[in-house]
Amino acid sequence: MSEVVSSEKILVAEDDFANQRVATLFLKKLGYQVDIAENGQTAVSLASENTYALILMDCQMPVMDGFEATRKIRVEQGPNQQVPIIALTANVVCGINGECEKAGMNDILNKPVQLEQMKSMLERWISSQAH
Numbered sequence: 001m002s003e004v005v006s007s008e009k010i011l012v013a014e015d016d017f018a019n020q021r022v023a024t025l026f027l028k029k030l031g032y033q034v035d036i037a038e039n040g041q042t043a044v045s046l047a048s049e050n051t052y053a054l055i056l057m058d059c060q061m062p063v064m065d066g067f068e069a070t071r072k073i074r075v076e077q078g079p080n081q082q083v084p085i086i087a088l089t090a091n092v093v094c095g096i097n098g099e100c101e102k103a104g105m106n107d108i109l110n111k112p113v114q115l116e117q118m119k120s121m122l123e124r125w126i127s128s129q130a131h
Contacts, residue, residue: 012027013055014038019058020038050079054085055086058088059100066087090110090112
């Protein structure tokens with residue numbers, strides 16, 4: 001089975017190597033190109049220089065967490081100011097949804113991420129015109 005190659009790129013902001021690998025594997029299987037940011041500061045930098053179809057943002061990262069990185073991407077006049085940003089979190093505590101929403105995130109994908117959940121999330125947030 002060959003992978004469908006799309007010109008669409010997705011930014012994965014995630015500090016855990018194993019989670020980076022899983023997300024990359026799933027996204028490539030679904031036909032997307034992937035950029036990895038190991039912390040929020042790198043994510044903000046990449047988001048100011050590249051255009052993404054969607055950003056997957058871990059909430060808890062070193063240097064700059066996903067909440068701060070999302071706020072910075074939303075206020076910059078960069079190419080991803082309006083791009084869907086999906087929180088990646090294993091933290092399902094009460095109030096995390098509100099914190100994600102307040103930061104400017106569009107939705108939440110709980111870890112460990114499953115392929116079908118990721119596929120559904122991408123289909124929900126990436127416009128059908130793009131495919």
